[in-house]
Amino acid sequence: MTRQRITVISLVSLLIFGLLLGGKLVYENKWLYGSLIQKSQQIPGVLSAEVVEQQGLPEMMINTDQITNLQSSSQQLRNISGKHPIRLVDHRTPELERIFQEMQFAIQEGMVMGNFTQMKETLSSQADQAGVVLDLTMDNEAIYLTLNKGEDQLLSIIERHGQGVFLPSIGSSSLNSYQ
Incomplete structure (x- = not known):
């Protein structure tokens, strides 16, 4: 029994x-x-979103198309993502990536030294010389950088305190090799 x-x-x-x-x-x-x-998908400029597993951890993969206000869009994404980190997929080109890499010196210096006004002037000058449109904003959480050239767009959210909410953005052309 x-x-x-x-x-x-x-x-x-x-x-x-x-x-x-x-x-x-x-x-x-x-x-x-x-x-x-x-x-x-109700956020302007967001085409699609999905939760994917990368190295055993879930993340929100957000496909974008011409986001006009990266700071506002990122705040909305942060509110709905919960505990999932967010990775933006933009429409970058090798030229935009090269320009962004050149801007890294001024961005990192601005963050370390706290001279954000000088950083903005330097980045604006670099963007003008490269023939791209720069949209740069910031708040206590991050620096929001958008580079536009024609239909191409590079998005970058650089967190100021390393919160880990936003992962480095990738281009839609490299999406297949990423997954």
Whole structure:
């Protein structure tokens, strides 16, 4: 009789565990992630969003198209992402990447030294010389940089305190090799 009870209790426990685990997976994949994706697509300039696993960790992959206010869009994404870090996928070109890399010296110096006015002047000058349109804003959380040239756009959110909310952006052309 005792063996039968242990067997029945074990089977019922496994069944309950399986139902709870299955419910959690359905909740995350259908309701939670679906809600995140739906809300993010209501932000101007966001084409699509999905939660993907990279190296065993989930992140929100946001495909963009001509975001006009990166600071506002990023704040909206931060509010709906929950605990998931966010990676923006933009439409960058090698030329925009090269210009952005050249700007890194002024950006890093501005962050370390705190001379943000000088940083903005230097970046504006570099953008003008390269023939690109620069949109640069900042708040207590991050520096928001957008480079535009024609239909191409490079987005970068440089966190000031290393919060880990925003991961480095990537270009849509390198998306296949990233995943």
